[in-house]
Amino acid sequence: MATYQFLERPSPFVSGNSEALIVHALTPAELEEGRPSAAAVAFARSAGFKAEAVSLLLLQGADGAVAGALFGLGAEPDPFITAKLARALPPGAWRIEATALAPEQVALGFGLGGYSFDTYRTPKPIEAFLALPDGVDADALNRQLAAVFLARDLVNTPTNDMGPERLEAVFRALGSHYGATVSSIVGEDLLTANFPLVHTVGRASAEAPRLLEMRWGRTGARKVTLVGKGVCFDTGGLDIKPPSSMLLMKKDMGGAANVLALALMIMDAGLDLDLRVLVPAVENSISASAFRPGDIYRSRKGLTVQIDNTDAEGRLVLADALAYADEETPDLMIDMATLTGAARVALGPDVPPFFTDDEDLALALAAASRAESDPIWRLPLFKGYEKDLRTRVADLTNAPSGGMAGSITAALFLKRFVANAKSWAHFDIYAWSPAEKPQTPVGGEAQAIRALYRHIASLA
Structure with missing residues (x-):
């Protein structure tokens, strides 16, 4: 991938997902069906989470630390809605599980969400990274992101x-x-x-x-x-x-x-x-x-x-x-x-x-x-x-x-x-x-x- 002036950005993707926390990306219907678990759904309801588009609910583990997240896709998900997660998630490696979106859409959306035009201001680095879904080509994704970001930067x-x-x-x-x-x-x-x-x-x-x-x-x-x-x-x-x-x-x-x-x-x-x-x-x-x-x-x-x-x-x-x-x-x-x-x-x-x-x-x-x-x-x-x-x-x-x-x-x-x-x-x-x-x-x-x-x- 090109690395000249306009494209000096780190990849938003990491390999391996064994240590990554899970984001369960859900439609309202899937939440009603009880996904991802009865305990998570009960917590979501108590917090007023309804899986509306771009809504985010962090899940807490027994030790009080963040243990995962629920992310709302809405009834008719935008194919690249996961872009919102790039800047909304806490630092660290994350894995997104979404049955309503193709794995390539999940990954490309997340990558696109990391863009900001910082040539004339102090950059705000992305601290959340995505563990790529199985079978998704990292080179192809980085290539698309490099191209989109080049066009955006030039304009x-x-x-x-x-x-x-x-x-x-x-x-x-x-x-x-x-x-x-x-x-x-x-x-x-x-x-x-x-x-x-x-x-x-x-x-x-x-x-x-x-x-x-x-x-x-x-x-x-x-x-x-x-x-x-x-x-x-x-x-x-x-x-x-x-x-x-x-x-x-x-x-x-x-x-x-x-x-x-x-x-x-x-x-x-x-x-x-x-x-x-x-x-x-x-x-x-x-x-x-x-x-x-x-x-x-x-x-x-x-x-x-x-x-x-x-x-x-x-x-x-x-x-x-x-x-x-x-x-x-x-x-x-x-x-x-x-x-x-x-x-x-x-x-x-x-x-x-x-x-x-x-x-x-x-x-x-x-x-x-x-x-x-x-x-x-x-x-x-x-x-x-x-x-x-x-x-x-x-x-x-x-x-x-x-x-x-x-x-x-x-x-x-x-x-x-x-x-x-x-x-x-x-x-x-x-x-x-x-x-x-x-x-x-x-x-x-x-x-x-x-x-x-x-x-x-x-x-x-």
């Missing part, structure tokens, strides 16, 4: 410490750890190398825009290409956002954070793939050199784009990156981006929509989502809305008027830059949890990557 880091230069440093550190080849095209060299839209969006920033590229794996294996939107901060450009809308714009590189996390899992597992990762890393700033509403630019693919809103910049940098990725005809191409508010209106913050015209891929991703309890939902690439991308003087507009179906029209825009890939899917993620959940504090979040990893691993 949570403010832009003064996570601009394009710093994002490149993290990108290079990850590639170096796994022996990947990493390169970048920076500043004016983007124009020479024919990445005009990446340059256009990022040229107003004090930090030069750049196109980051990582290659890893076996030449000749199945080609999997990941593309992540790396807008490290988005002012909206000259179509400036109001202050309230700018507060979370450090997370506008959430697509890049999530593809890096997914790449970590792929490389750490040593999957037999030919992996390529592309991140256009920019800051959409305001200065005398900022691009303007009404400007028209030619993309890498040759299509011209009229700028009808400088706040619709993510699709511009992705357009050049997707066209570049598409030139090598990957077997599977995935792009991830915090692209539209319309996606949040449609599905909320916790369910990322995805778009693909590959029916087999859509079915496979849906199955992986269910298996991993990692929610995603397919929205249509409805051809009837392609007319909204038309403009009188250019091939495409970056911001269709009318304000309807914004997530779909954005996906249709991106699709115009994908022609050769054998299979492609676009994920419009939020990369942020606005409310605390058992496994997720408020802040940056990994979305869809566990489902994507499950599917990609099946291709290796």
Whole structure:
């Protein structure tokens, strides 16, 4: 497992469970059935414990010491509800017995609950550790936790410490750890190398825009290409956002954070793939050199784009990156981006929509989502809305008027830059949890990557 700056955390798991105290994780129905024992149930009733979700009752031994615990799952348990135990249990080794949850869910939930973003404050260490259930793969669990925590850390880091230069440093550190080849095209060299839209969006920033590229794996294996939107901060450009809308714009590189996390899992597992990762890393700033509403630019693919809103910049940098990725005809191409508010209106913050015209891929991703309890939902690439991308003087507009179906029209825009890939899917993620959940504090979040990893691993 990677151990560079963002992942220097101890594993929450211990081997062996002979000395571990038991947490009996129960639904209300199981408590009514008399589990785990008549004495424990009698004590629970006297203490008012009803196995409601995330309720915890410590059990006392004859010597007065803690001898175990009861933990409420509620009637319909969240699959990762055991996350609450990571910080609620007293120090020591614990074993969780839960018939209503799969062992992998018990362990992953516990591990996810140990996350906190402590870069700018004194850490609060986790002192409770989990003895892994029999048959659960510790390496696989630690790999998932490393990936999720990397995505969260990257998104949570403010832009003064996570601009394009710093994002490149993290990108290079990850590639170096796994022996990947990493390169970048920076500043004016983007124009020479024919990445005009990446340059256009990022040229107003004090930090030069750049196109980051990582290659890893076996030449000749199945080609999997990941593309992540790396807008490290988005002012909206000259179509400036109001202050309230700018507060979370450090997370506008959430697509890049999530593809890096997914790449970590792929490389750490040593999957037999030919992996390529592309991140256009920019800051959409305001200065005398900022691009303007009404400007028209030619993309890498040759299509011209009229700028009808400088706040619709993510699709511009992705357009050049997707066209570049598409030139090598990957077997599977995935792009991830915090692209539209319309996606949040449609599905909320916790369910990322995805778009693909590959029916087999859509079915496979849906199955992986269910298996991993990692929610995603397919929205249509409805051809009837392609007319909204038309403009009188250019091939495409970056911001269709009318304000309807914004997530779909954005996906249709991106699709115009994908022609050769054998299979492609676009994920419009939020990369942020606005409310605390058992496994997720408020802040940056990994979305869809566990489902994507499950599917990609099946291709290796």
